[in-house]
Amino acid sequence: MKTNQQFDLEHIWHPYTSMLKPLPTYQVKQAKGVFIELETGEQLIDGMSSWWSIIHGYNHPVLNQAIHEQTAKMAHVMFGGLTHQPAIDLCRKLVEIAPDGLNKVFLADSGSVAVEVALKMAIQYWRGKNKPQKNKMVALKHGYHGDTFGAMSVCDPENSMHTIYSDILPNHYFVEAPKTQFDENLPSDNLVNDVAAMTQLLQHHHDDIAAVILEPIVQGAGGMRMYHPAYLASVKQLCEQYDVLLIADEIATGFGRTGQLFGCHHAHITPDIMCVGKALTGGYLSLAATLCTDEVAMGVSTGDAGVLMHGPTFMGNPLACSVANASLNLLESSNWQSSVSHIEQQLKQSLIPLASLKKVHDARVLGAIGVIEMEESVDVADVQKRFIRHGVWVRPFGKLIYIMPPFVISNSELTVLINAMVTVVTELSES
Ligand SMILES: Cc1ncc(COP(=O)(O)O)c(C=O)c1O
Incomplete structure (x- = not known):
C-alpha cells in the first residue's frame, strides 16, 4: 500500500499544483488556537489564518459548540421554498453591520460563487433598466476575484494565474491599479493619475459598462497591494456620475483584517453590491454572501428574467450559517480593533525595516497584514521548509512572502512569527 505521502502526491490535487511536479505537502494532525500540529510532531504558528479565514484560531470552543448544537437540529435543508433561523439571523446581522443600504443578501457557497452572483446581479440590473448593452465590467490590474470563469474574467488578465484562459474568457475593461499608497499624504500626483485612468474609461465607455469591481483598499492574491481610501472614494463618485454600479469584493478584506470592519469603511462608502466570505464563518466552513442595495435588487427583479438566476444546492447551509453567527458574535464581543492594531504596530516595527x-x-503593512515583496520570485517549497524550521507556517507566492495571523495571536506567538519572517527574509536576501 502506498504511504499517505505517496498517495497524496500521486492522486490528490492541491491548490495550483501540477500532477507531474507536485509541491510537497505536510500532513496536519490537528490544530488549536494559532497552532497547526503536523503528524510528524512539529507545532507551527499559523501565519496565514488558512488564507484569511481563521480569525479566532482553530478548534474554538464557541464555534465548535455552534456546530454541535446545529447538527443536532439539522445539518442541511434545501433553501428553495424553505428557510431557517440560522440563515435569518445571519442575514439580519450582515445587513446590520455592512455599509448602510446593503439590505438584500444572497448566500453563496464560496467566495468565487459570491463574485459570480455579484456579476449576474449587475448584468441583470441593467437588463431590468432596459439597458442590456450595459454588460461589461471594469476591473483593476493586479485584482483577484476567484477561480470560476466569471470571477477569472475580472482578475488581472496579464499578471495573474488565469492568463492561460484569456482567449476563452469574456472581454472586460481593465485599468491600472492605483499607485497611491494607503498611508501616502494627499494631495498627490499619483492619485490624480490613478483616478484619471478610471475617469477616461468611464467617460468613453459607460454606455456598455455594468459595473466596476474591485477589492477595497487591499488587493490580495493579485499582488498584496494597499492603496489609498481617497481612490476608493473617487471611484465610488465616478460610478455615480457615469451611472455604473460599484461591486466591492470584501472576501479577503472583510471582518476586520485591514483595521476596519470592511475595507469600504476606510473610505466611508456604500458600494451597490458587496461580496463577503472567508472569515465569515471564522474559517470553519465554506460560506459567502453577496449583498446589494434595494435599488439593485429591484432592478434585478423587474428584468426580463424577473428572478436572480442562481441557486446552489447548499445555499444557506444551516451548519455554515450557525458557525458564521457564532463567529460574528465572537468578533463583536472581542476587542478585535485593538488586537488588529497591536498586530499592525508589531508588524510595522519589524517588517518595514x-x-x-x-x-x-x-x-x-496594513491592519493584520504584513507583506514582503522580493525582487524575484521565491522557491515556495524551499521557503516553506525554512519557516517550518522556525516553527511557523507561511506559504509565499511569486515574489510575495506575507503573513496575516489570526487576531487571537498572543504577543509571544507574534514575536516568534515575526522573528521567523525577519530571519528567513534576511537569509534569502543574503543567499
Ligand atoms: C478578494 C477575493 N475574492 C474572491 C476570492 C475567492 O474566494 P474562494 O477561494 O472562497 O472561492 C478570494 C480568495 O482568495 C479573494 O481573495
Missing part, C-alpha cells in the same frame, strides 16, 4: 535589504523590493 526589511525594505532596505538587498533582494527586498518593498515591505508594507
